Amino acid sequence: xxxxxxxxxxxxxxxxxxxxxxxxxxxxxxxxxxxxxxxxxxxxxxxxxxxxxxxxxxxxxxxxxxxxxxxxxxxxxxxxxxxxxxxxxxxxxxxxxxxxxxxxxxxxxxxxxxxxxxxxxxxxxxxxxxxxxxxxxxxxxxxxxxxxxxxxxxxxxxxxxxxxxxxxxxxxxxxxxxxxxxxxxxxxxxxxxxxxxxxxxxxxxxxxxxxxxxxxxxxxxxxxxxxxxxxxxxxxxxxxxxxxxxxxxxxxxxxxxxxxxxxxxxxxxxxxxxxxxxxxxxxxxxxxxxxxxxxxxxxxxxxxxxxxxxxxxxxxxxxxxxxxxxxxxxxxxxxxxxxxxxxxxxxxx
Amino acid sequence: xxxxxxxxxxxxxxxxxxxxxxxxxxxxxxxxxxxxxxxxxxxxxxxxxxxxxxxxxxxxxxxxxxxxxxxxxxxxxxxxxxxxxxxxxxxxxxxxxxxxxxxxxxxxxxxxxxxxxxxxxxxxxxxxxxxxxxxxxxxxxxxxxxxxxxxxxxxxxxxxxxxxxxxxxxxxxxxxxxxxxxxxxxxxxxxxxxxxxxxxxxxxxxxxxxxxxxxxxxxxxxxxxxxxxxxxxxxxxxxxxxxxxxxxxxxxxxxxxxxxxxxxxxxxxxxxxxxxxxxxxxxxxxxxxxxxxxxxxxxxxxxxxxxxxxxxxxxxxxxxxxxxxxxxxxxxxxxxxxxxxxxxxxxxx
Numbered sequence: 203x204x205x206x207x208x209x210x211x212x213x214x215x216x217x218x219x220x221x222x223x224x225x226x227x228x229x230x231x232x233x234x235x236x237x238x239x240x241x242x243x244x245x246x247x248x249x250x251x252x253x254x255x256x257x258x259x260x261x262x263x264x265x266x267x268x269x270x271x272x273x274x275x276x277x278x279x280x281x282x283x284x285x286x287x288x289x290x291x292x293x294x295x296x297x298x299x300x301x302x303x304x305x306x307x308x309x310x311x312x313x314x315x316x317x318x319x320x321x322x323x324x325x326x327x328x329x330x331x332x333x334x335x336x337x338x339x340x341x342x343x344x345x346x347x348x349x350x351x352x353x354x355x356x357x358x359x360x361x362x363x364x365x366x367x368x369x370x371x372x373x374x375x376x377x378x379x380x381x382x383x384x385x386x387x388x389x390x391x392x393x394x395x396x397x398x399x400x401x402x403x404x405x406x407x408x409x410x411x412x413x414x415x416x417x418x419x420x421x422x423x424x425x426x427x428x429x430x431x432x433x434x435x436x437x438x439x440x441x442x443x444x445x446x447x448x449x450x451x452x453x454x455x456x457x458x459x460x461x462x463x464x465x466x467x468x469x470x471x472x473x474x475x476x477x478x479x480x481x482x483x484x485x486x487x488x489x490x491x492x493x494x495x496x497x498x499x500x501x502x503x504x505x506x507x508x509x510x511x512x513x514x515x516x517x518x519x520x521x522x523x524x525x526x527x528x529x530x531x532x533x534x535x536x537x538x539x540x541x542x543x544x545x546x547x548x549x550x551x
Numbered sequence: 552x553x554x555x556x557x558x559x560x561x562x563x564x565x566x567x568x569x570x571x572x573x574x575x576x577x578x579x580x581x582x583x584x585x586x587x588x589x590x591x592x593x594x595x596x597x598x599x600x601x602x603x604x605x606x607x608x609x610x611x612x613x614x615x616x617x618x619x620x621x622x623x624x625x626x627x628x629x630x631x632x633x634x635x636x637x638x639x640x641x642x643x644x645x646x647x648x649x650x651x652x653x654x655x656x657x658x659x660x661x662x663x664x665x666x667x668x669x670x671x672x673x674x675x676x677x678x679x680x681x682x683x684x685x686x687x688x689x690x691x692x693x694x695x696x697x698x699x700x701x702x703x704x705x706x707x708x709x710x711x712x713x714x715x716x717x718x719x720x721x722x723x724x725x726x727x728x729x730x731x732x733x734x735x736x737x738x739x740x741x742x743x744x745x746x747x748x749x750x751x752x753x754x755x756x757x758x759x760x761x762x763x764x765x766x767x768x769x770x771x772x773x774x775x776x777x778x779x780x781x782x783x784x785x786x787x788x789x790x791x792x793x794x795x796x797x798x799x800x801x802x803x804x805x806x807x808x809x810x811x812x813x814x815x816x817x818x819x820x821x822x823x824x825x826x827x828x829x830x831x832x833x834x835x836x837x838x839x840x841x842x843x844x845x846x847x848x849x850x851x852x853x854x855x856x857x858x859x860x861x862x863x864x865x866x867x868x869x870x871x872x873x874x875x876x877x878x879x880x881x882x883x884x885x886x887x888x889x890x891x892x893x894x895x896x897x898x899x900x
Contacts, residue, residue: 219776239555285569340801350736353744387699387789395702395786421793437744440736444770449798452689452774456833457806460826470823475818477809 206238207525208303210296214270214289215242216308216507216514217371220247223308226514227262228255233515234522240296242267242289256326267292271313273507280313281320290314294321297500304501304521306492307355308514315351322500325530327537330355331497333504334361334370335443336520339427346432350440351551353421357400360384360433362537364405366496367431368413369532374523375430379412383419385434385442394418408514412536421497433457492517494524496533501525555587556874557646557652558867562592563619563638565657566857569596572657576611577604577864582864583871589645591616591638616641620662622856629662630669643670646849653850653870655841657863661854663702664844671849672877679704681712681785681848682853683719684792687833688776694720695773695781698842699789709733709750709782710757711886715845716780717762718881723872724779728761732768734783734791743767746784751887761885764801818850841866843873845882850874 211227213220220243231237238261241248245266252259256499269288271280284291290309296302298321315331323332332355334347340501347367364382371380384402386394405415419428421442434442461471461478471478491513495502501524505517523538560576562569569592580586580811587610590597594615601608618637620629639658645651647670664680673680681704683696696716701708713731720729733751735743747767754764768777771789783791800879810820810827818828840862844851850873854866 329601338801340804355737368580369670385790387702387786387793419792420795421795422800424794425797434790437736438790439857441734441783441787442790445773445791445794446737446798448771448774449795452687453799453802454832456690460833461823463826463829467823467826470819470821470826472819473822474810474819477819480812481683481805481809481832490594 206236206540207234207522208238208240208301209521209525210240210293210302210305211242211421211518212290212305212307212309212314213241213248213264214295214309215314216505216509217273218308218508218510219243219270220251222509222511222514224248224251224258225511227518228258229511229515230259230518230522231261233519236244237261237518237522239263240265240293240302242268242292242296244268244289250429255473261413265292271310273310275310275313277312277316280310281316284313285320289426291317291321293498294502296500298322302526304503306503306505306514306518306521308505308507308509308517309494310507314502314504318495318500318502319496322498322502325496325499325533325537326363328366328497330359330362332359332366333493334367334496336374336444337424337432337446339425339426343375344424344427344430344432345374346434346439348434348436348445349441349443350436351495352436354437355397355435356444357397357404360397360401361404361408362434362497363433364401364413364415364431365537366533367433369536370494370496370524370531371430372412372532373527373529374520379414379432380430381414381416382431382433383416383423383429385421385424385438387420387431388418401433423442492520494520494529499530500528555572555585556583556871557587557589557650558870558874559589559591559642559651559868561642561653561654561656561658561663562590562597562613563658564663565854565855565863566622567859568592568598568619571596571763571858571860571863573600573604573607574860576867577607578860578864579867579871580607580610582868586610586867586871588612589614589642590652591641591645592619593617614641619878622659624659624662626659626661626665630665633662634666634669640666640670643667643849643851645850646847647671652874653852655852655854655863655867656853656865657856657858660699660842663851663853667844667847667849667851671847671851673846674848674882674886677709677715677846679711680844681708681715682842683716683845684842685723686781686795689775690776692724693773693776693779694723695783695788695792696845697783697785697788698787699785699793700844701785703786704746704784706746706753708747709746709784710753711846712782713750713754713762713764713780714783714886715882718878718885719843719845719873720779721881722763722876722878723869726779729779730762730763730765731763731780731782732772732778734770734773734781734787735767736769737767743894748839750782754794841869843869843878848879850878868878
């Protein structure tokens, strides 16, 4: 492992681009001084921002490019226009060339996944990469995957996700045998989609020293923290994530309304404002910002496009942890050795 | 329409059986004095409870049966053991025989759906029934369907659900042209499952005077109340519902913890307790208890199995509204006339 954790940043990605990426990286650097950054994007925009963050400027270099992937481009468009030259591509390329250990982008999710898959390729034995995120729960945090990359995942993909999510839980939660659940619509074995049932069978029948498959879980088990890793196909996972975000916002809105509803409530709010502040921090989605692309030959972190400085820093933190605690090696170990290359008659070894 | 709304109750259904069903019905009767009830189940259990509710006793009759469907029975088992004789079956049978206008059960969901489908049959032109529920939102309430009956629904099923959910919104929200959204994982037309895209195309291309299809919505749009009716396949819908329930519980738990965390918070809580009470009522899932089975030749309401008296009464209220405002007629009108029977040569008209 290199002495420094080297992170490539797509400085043009996200709704706010460099104005969030640069101060976000500066904040992450404060927390992890053994980080180094390469910032890809328009140097005329990045350099003035860097001047305001001396420590970051000293730990970074800027690679200029005029091209940026737009937030609303289709993945195929982004690949066509942005390959070789966009800030997103170049940041991924740095990981490919081992100039960086991880890439973080707040850009277009579909484009980032398409480029990362195209350029870094999937790990041996992994067919489809997945997007995993940290989910705050009543017991702490869980990992939920996939959040939108594996629409229509089959049983084999779900098993791969269990392995990858398990490795991520080992890295982030420092657990020997993280518990794994398959998201389903009933805990009885008879219910749910065929591929979920089949994945359950495969996970039960393939005991692994490092995985602890506990069975089906339901949507409300995610927030309870019933298991360390919740595995689901991408469509349902994305809907679960967005629905939970919507419900949290709804609750916060109700609470705000209630506290403004009467003079007594306002007085009560003043007394309890320390408690409300703690609550707000607890519900802060920025703390768990950062989708991790799992199953690629390289660490790729997707920050929420609309996030702020604190949120982007959290995404960088996750990238840092993944490098520091060797996520990719862990997945490879848990998933078993890569298949031996086909023997070619007469080929020199 | 009969002068009274006649409701058949599976008095044995749910975690608490008649001890919740009887007082729940009594509460619903207070709110809708033009209701009548037939209670199916063990008369030795029901009769003593009825004695405590004179008004209900006067508006009810009890039909005794020893057989009850267990909460953990598989649908096929329930059909085998409970057909013709269980409280659940007999309550459905009352609707089939036009002795009742709706059936309400807090029993085993899978069994209730299987029996209702077997006995009442689906409406003309509807292939698969769906489960719809009211979802509290920032703008009031929306209808979300399907919540678990149509696993793997195709485009045609999704369109049927849009029609049925639209009719339910007309009935419950008194709207001429309720807005309809298809749940997807991105608002761009390119994203999501093939069947969701195809359903979107069908809904766009088939303008109906009574439906207003607005396009794709995402998970967080449910809580926002972006549309009146959210349509999705059963697996994703069930996961969305349960995940939202889990998140709401999580938030309530955080809030409770925060308000107990310090003396100042406790004092603040005392001042603001009226506001907290209002908030609690707002978040009360019992208020929207009651899944409506749509697409059957009869009105079937599924109450949550673990609900209490207030929650069961809410489920009865929904059944009452569906009868009173003629849900089935509305679906039939919106879905168009049933297909003409095939012409058989030589057959008399």
